[in-house]
Amino acid sequence: MNRFTHDIRVYWEDTDAGAIVFYANYLKFMERARTEWLRHMGVQQQQLRDDTGGMFVVTETQVRYHRPARLDDLLRVSAELKHMGQASITLVQQVAMADDPTRKLAEGTIRIGWVEAATLRPTRMPAALLGTLERHRAPSTAETDPRP
Template sequence: MNRFTYDIRVYWEDTDAGGIVFYANYLKFMERARTEWLRAMGVQQQLLRDETGGMFVVTDTQVRYQRPARLDDLLCVSAELKHMGQASVTLSQRVVLAADPTYKLAEGTIRIGWVEAATLRPVRMPAALLGTLERHRAPSTEEPHRRT
């Protein structure tokens, strides 16, 4: 599972006065896809926090908005792990129309860091979590035979 996808329907609450998806809601859609991506790997964030005392926090985002989504559109949001460190991961995320995946709405890079929940200080991710993430990392663009 290199690229994970998750479908999201646009509701009234997602749109602005102009009837298009409010720009900040794309970050919410991406958050949902990241959460479901972790869940698909067997990572339950609340259980992980309870057992390890750590949690993920967003440390950096970069989003490019390309086209608007509208009420009732069915969106496909992807999450793909691009880089791993000992205390953070960087994902590439994209939002497209589910009916036409070539119709890009937004795409970005999200970096999430692992912190101690009590102090919010960065710490190394647990070994089991690192192993799970490593198994789902996208091949490097430097590798000669990249899977798509």
């Protein structure tokens, strides 16, 4: 598995007064897809925190919006690991219409870092987690992210 997808329905709470998805909610959709991506690999974030004392935090986002989603639309949100360092990973994500995944609504690059949960200080990811992520990295990205 390299590119993971997760379908999300647009509800009233996701929209503005015009029944169009509020721009910041695309980040929520991407967060849900990243969480389900990890879960699909067998990584439960609360269990990981309990076992290791560490957790992921978003450190950087870049999102480009192409067209709006509307109330009741079914969206397909993808997550693909592109770069991996010892203390962070970078994913490329897209939000598209589920019935036509070529119809992109938004796309972004999200960098998440690994921190000690108690202090929020950056630290290296556990070896087992690095191994799991390595097995799911896109094959075209042999290089690692130069940032920690």
